[in-house]
Amino acid sequence: MYKMHATALAVLLCAAALQGSAGKALGDDAIHMRELSALTFFAGRQTLGRRASPVPQLSCVGGGACGSGLEPDVVQCTQTGFDGVSAQWKCSAELDEEVALGPVTVTCEGYRYSGDKYVLAGSCGLEYNLVYRNSARSSWSRRSNRNGESSGIWNIVILAGAFFILFKIVQNMTQGRAGDPLRGGAGGYGGGGGGGGGG
Secondary structure, rough: HHHHHHHHHHHHHHHHHHHHHHHHOOOOEEEEEEHOOOEEEEEEEEEOOOOOOOOOOEEEEOOOOOOOOOOOOOOEEEEEEEEOOOOEEEEEHHHHHHEEEEEEEOOOOOOOOOOOOOOEEEEEEEEEEEOOOOOOOOOHHHHHHHHHHHHHHHHHHHHHHHHHHHHHHHHHHHHHHHHOOOOOOOOOHOOOOHHHHHH
16 A cells, blocks of 8 residues: 555656646747737748747738739737637738738747647747639739730830831931932922932
8 A cells, every 4th residue: 555655646746747847848938829819920021930940920822812912011810719729810901902811820839849839929920811802803904904014015116116117208208309300390209209210
């Protein structure tokens, strides 16, 4: 009986020691996931890293509108619940009327190990999808912009060509008059076509 009590006591002491050491391993920069009530993410900024390398605070990972130039500069997320394993988030941003935020994922660096409920403060990043509200309208808009740019270029080319042709006509007429002998009446025009032979 004594040995059983001694063994149980030793197990309890070991468990307490392990719990104490785990608690001491948490620094002032550790925070529990459920305590993250709100987060703000900025484009062009990096997260903090302790066990892993920093990553961008904002990453567009899908949805069709990534790379469109309509990505948000700032996204604010509010925690709406914590199920004991992971947190649920609702995010918002000022966006162009053509796009909207799709599914989002907030990722944070576990403080002691991957999956730790305690995370490194400042290590959270947001992976989001950016979707078009009206894909048909957006597709038409993109085509219209491309067509408009092409039309503008062709207009410049046509206008330049017209000016060049007009310039050549005026130049030929001027040279024709300069090389034609001074004769009255319609003879001046009659010699215009054969000006080269008259010289």
